[in-house]
Amino acid sequence: SAVISQKPSRDICQRGTSLTIQCQVDSQVTMMFWYRQQPGQSLTLIATANQGSEATYESGFVIDKFPISRPNLTFSTLTVSNMSPEDSSIYLCSVENDEAYEQYFGPGTRLTVT
Amino acid sequence: GNSVTQMEGPVTLSEEAFLTINCTYTATGYPSLFWYVQYPGEGLQLLLKATKADDKGSNKGFEATYRKETTSFHLEKGSVQVSDSAVYFCALRGDTGRRALTFGSGTRLQVQP
Numbered sequence: 001s002a003v004i005s006q007k008p009s010r011d012i013c014q015r016g017t018s019l020t021i022q023c024q025v026d027s028q029v030t031m032m033f034w035y036r037q038q039p040g041q042s043l044t045l046i047a048t049a050n051q052g053s054e055a056t057y058e059s060g061f062v063i064d065k066f067p068i069s070r071p072n073l074t075f076s077t078l079t080v081s082n083m084s085p086e087d088s089s090i091y092l093c094s095v096e097n098d099e100a101y102e103q104y105f106g107p108g109t110r111l112t113v114t
Numbered sequence: 115g116n117s118v119t120q121m122e123g124p125v126t127l128s129e130e131a132f133l134t135i136n137c138t139y140t141a142t143g144y145p146s147l148f149w150y151v152q153y154p155g156e157g158l159q160l161l162l163k164a165t166k167a168d169d170k171g172s173n174k175g176f177e178a179t180y181r182k183e184t185t186s187f188h189l190e191k192g193s194v195q196v197s198d199s200a201v202y203f204c205a206l207r208g209d210t211g212r213r214a215l216t217f218g219s220g221t222r223l224q225v226q227p
Contacts, residue, residue: 043203
């Protein structure tokens, strides 16, 4: 399995501001994913981030709102831009084990927008 | 597109009771199937998986069998403990195209002593 860390673990932000979430993995992985889990809900995929290419966004998520960087095989960032209270969620990154097709999740970033 | 349907929760059981959480899926081809568990205040953990029809995944006393004929992957445990109280998510990964997971809505399990 992979060990994944995320920073920050939680934050309270004012509407209209932006927050960048970092995801660090202890091994090189091809595919990284960003999900959102709204309170009491399931996980929804925001985008897939492969190193060396543009992130692929799911329907309902756009690059201007959720820009993603993937500068190398162990690191990615997700920015939540121009935040509103509706962006209050847990944001999780995950990685796929290339050999076993298993996906592992970071501990999440709990974001509250006031 | 792919989808996963789980039974509604919460499921409340007494300790040592038998657990079944139903999960059915819709997907083309031959997806891989997973159960994840989220303990209170913790992150999402992979519990078990099955990658082809008739495979049985197992871990920590939990089992699930990949049934292609009924498109199901029900989670079972013979004797639950209070420490099993958590939210359980069924998920699938397609075998082509999109490789991210598609999750079910989650089922909260509460085990009472």
